[in-house]
Amino acid sequence: MTAPAKPQDRSGPLAGLRVIDLTSVVFGPYATQIMADMGAEVIKIEPPAGDNTRWISQGPVPGMGGIYVNVNRGKRGVMLDLRQDQDKETLRRLIATADVFIHSMRGSAIRKLGFDYEAVRAIRPDIVYTNCYGYSRRGPEADKPAYDDTIQAECGIPYVQGLMNGEPGYVATIMADKVAGLHALHATMMALFHRERTGGRSKGEGQEVEVTMFEAMSSFMLVEHANGAIFSPPTTPAHYHRAVERNRRPYRTSDGYIAALVYNDKHWDAFIEAIRPEWAIGDRGEEFSTLEKRARQIGRVYGLLGETFLTRTTQEWLDTLRALHIPCAPLRSTDELFDNKHLNAIGFFEEVETAQGPVRFPGVPTWFSATPGRVHGAAPMLGEDNQAVLAELDGNAEAIAEKVDAPK
Known part of the structure; x- marks a missing residue:
């Protein structure tokens, strides 16, 4: 099995960065997966029940479905029950060592646990703290639950699909989760750039970042579909005619x-x-x-x-x-991508030996001449790295094993 690379063995433009990841499903984990591919040490914190994504797709081992394994590759896994004071204290100790704290809980939930921005900044003043929400806290839909289907509906995807096909429909990919994840990635990186420019680690200015699915997808959809509606008065309805034309198809x-x-x-x-x-x-x-x-x-x-x-x-x-x-x-099927001559010629897929057998990951889609990224190992079993990560905090693996019942 290929365990996630140790911090000192990671390569890429983000090598040396430590990320505390309290995200789940796809929105946040997709952002932190790219960070891990780019060399960051991502410590994924999961509750005792685990990330729901462990169970929603197929895999050879229960709790290690394909979607979970893909978007959590190369991360270290720590299980903490944040209803327990000792596990809250463990998270605080981890935060003190981190550059980034990212979560996808509702604002009221993370605040109730005691890990809102003000609390985390008190532990690590230069931290970049990224909130991944469905809707901005500044609006009337704050704390409203959001999933890919509901956000697709809210931002007009089924509507424009209906203009094309005669009936509203979702696009056949979880577009809202992935687009929002990319926004979470670049927003976090920009905040880190600001910290670096204002003094770097420990001395630079950290800040709070908010990334929301609805706003990200509204911006994404209105790139072209705003069309003439951006003018006053509008010159066209808010859709791009060519994109919704019913004859636009293979x-x-x-x-x-x-x-x-x-x-x-x-x-x-x-x-x-x-x-x-x-x-x-x-x-x-x-x-x-x-x-x-x-x-x-x-x-x-x-x-x-x-x-x-x-x-x-x-x-x-x-x-x-x-x-x-x-x-x-x-026209190719998604299965055919695994045998695509171009992708195979450039070494796009990376095979990693895991406890579940070999996994052929779709690799890093970006290229760097000096600091290339790579898949830094398998996805963690639930709580797999509890002992190792916590031992690094207090140097006593035996005591940690008594404190934390980490799955083997």
Whole structure:
């Protein structure tokens, strides 16, 4: 089995950073998973029942489902019952050694436990303290429970899916959790940058950070869907017409499907010259002559392209479009990603030996020339690192074993 790397053995731009992680499910753990991949020592604190994500997906061992194992890889696992005073004291001692404290509890719950920002800052004044909430504490929905489905609904995803498909629907990925997790990551890093710029560890200025799913997803959705609604008065409804056009879908070919974007003037001109020269003459040539004109009737354009793509096989179209430098791709299943020649050529997947057998992790998607990240080991069993982590605090593993009933 490959245990999570020790702090001194970690590599990456965040090596030397210690993160106390009280997050669960995917939003917070996805942010801290990336921190661990980038070299941070992430200590995942779990209650005796464990993170719910242990149980919601499949794995060879109970309590070690695939989603949990993936988003908690490379972390150290400590089980603490924060209803107990001695375990609260243990957490305080860990906080005193940390650079980052991140949690995903409701504001009222973390405050009741005694680990709100003011309490944590009293222990470690330079700490970066990141709250992962559903809704901002500054608004009327503060402390309201939030899950990916409900946030997708609130931020308009099912609505725009309905514009495209005729009926509202969720997108088939937990987008809100992952987008919010990325926001939690970069917000925490920016706060750490500020601390470094104002004096660094122990001397720099720590601060409290709040990252919320609803606000993060509202910002994300309105990048393009704000469209003309940002003006006063609005010039369009709040949706991007091309993105919700019902004909915007993979094109059916004579033997399958293909994704292709014959969109800008360069791609359009190359396509009609090679495939549909008749579209360049007469009234049609004029009405389709510029990107602006095509964008105003994009549904009709998609429909005509759809009829054209039916005339050849997927591979024939791939060969033709690639020769014309028009963006295109075959449709692949998520299973096929594990055998993707590009991903395998760059060593994207990292295999780690664990107590459950070998695990093939999707690896680090970013590249650094001087401080590359990597998967720093397996995900922890519940409380796996209690003795080791707590021994580092007081140097007495036997006494800790008596105090903390850590699962073996």
